[in-house]
Amino acid sequence: MVSILPLTLSQATVSRREKRLLGPIDLTLEAGGITIVLGPNGAGKSTLLRLMHGLEKPSSGKLRYAAPRALAYSQQAFVFQTPVMLRRSVLGNLSYPLTTHKMPRAEAEKQSLTWLKRLGLGSHTSQRASQLSGGERQKLALARALIRQPELLFLDEPCANLDGAATRDIERLIIEAGASGTRIIMATHDLGQARRLADDVLFVHHGLIHEQSEAATFFDNPKTTEARSFLKGDLI
Numbered sequence: 525m526v527s528i529l530p531l532t533l534s535q536a537t538v539s540r541r542e543k544r545l546l547g548p549i550d551l552t553l554e555a556g557g558i559t560i561v562l563g564p565n566g567a568g569k570s571t572l573l574r575l576m577h578g579l580e581k582p583s584s585g586k587l588r589y590a591a592p593r594a595l596a597y598s599q600q601a602f603v604f605q606t607p608v609m610l611r612r613s614v615l616g617n618l619s620y621p622l623t624t625h626k627m628p629r630a631e632a633e634k635q636s637l638t639w640l641k642r643l644g645l646g647s648h649t650s651q652r653a654s655q656l657s658g659g660e661r662q663k664l665a666l667a668r669a670l671i672r673q674p675e676l677l678f679l680d681e682p683c684a685n686l687d688g689a690a691t692r693d694i695e696r697l698i699i700e701a702g703a704s705g706t707r708i709i710m711a712t713h714d715l716g717q718a719r720r721l722a723d724d725v726l727f728v729h730h731g732l733i734h735e736q737s738e739a740a741t742f743f744d745n746p747k748t749t750e751a752r753s754f755l756k757g758d759l760i
């Protein structure tokens with residue numbers, strides 16, 4: 525299969541009216557691994573993820589996937605902090621998107637059931653998705669992204685507001701997806717989670733990437749003063 529990676533950003537910026545929110549960014553994302561995006565509130569993490577996913581057009585500069593756009597979009601998914609549920613059953617939230625991608629309904633439901641059991645949601649299949657708890661919804665949203673086995677997956681603080689058990693379940697799914705070849709880019713505020721998951725770290729501050737390092741280097745020996753302060757918990 526044609527790979528959509530590497531994804532390359534060249535001098536890419538995002539501006540609203542005259543205000544620059546992000547960039548210029550130069551970045552190459554190779555295949556494989558989990559990248560954690562760190563930085564204070566308002567740094568531009570979500571904007572960077574949205575730009576890379578194509579939800580946000582560069583105001584200047586370029587973004588390039590290694591494959592044509594239509595293919596690139598079909599091979600990636602995005603999970604938001606507050607998941608959007610379809611007005612369907614829990615099962616339908618997984619199976620319906622598959623059927624719209626031409627999978628026969630019986631097969632779509634079979635695959636969806638397997639995922640729901642894997643997530644511990646096997647007893648909720650016919651319940652309306654809107655009735656799930658926050659943690660259950662987030663698991664369902666992640667499953668909906670993963671069931672199509674995207675090559676590239678963006679996660680924007682998927683565990684904010686979740687308790688330890690739900691967070692652990694979601695981290696397990698993320699690690700399994702990463703191990704099976706999905707490239708993961710995830711923004712989080714949870715430094716413990718960043719340490720548990722990261723292969724490498726992008727540190728964003730004031731709309732710029734201040735540091736891109738392997739996880740061990742970033743956590744043990746950050747290069748920039750801002751990253752050092754951030755890791756110490758200082759306000760920056």
Ligand SMILES: Nc1ncnc2c1ncn2[C@@H]1O[C@H](COP(=O)(O)OP(=O)(O)OP(=O)(O)O)[C@@H](O)[C@H]1O
Nearest residue numbers: 540545563564565566567568569570571572711713
């Ligand atoms: N639609 C918009 N119009 C104007 N400014 C915006 C818009 N969306 C975001 N911004 C601004 O862009 C900057 C970056 O926002 P972004 O949401 O990317 O930050 P973030 O790092 O994800 O923050 P958080 O940690 O709070 O999620 C912020 O200053 C924000 O106020």
Ligand SMILES: [Mg+2]
Nearest residue numbers: 569570571680
């Ligand atoms: Mg954000």
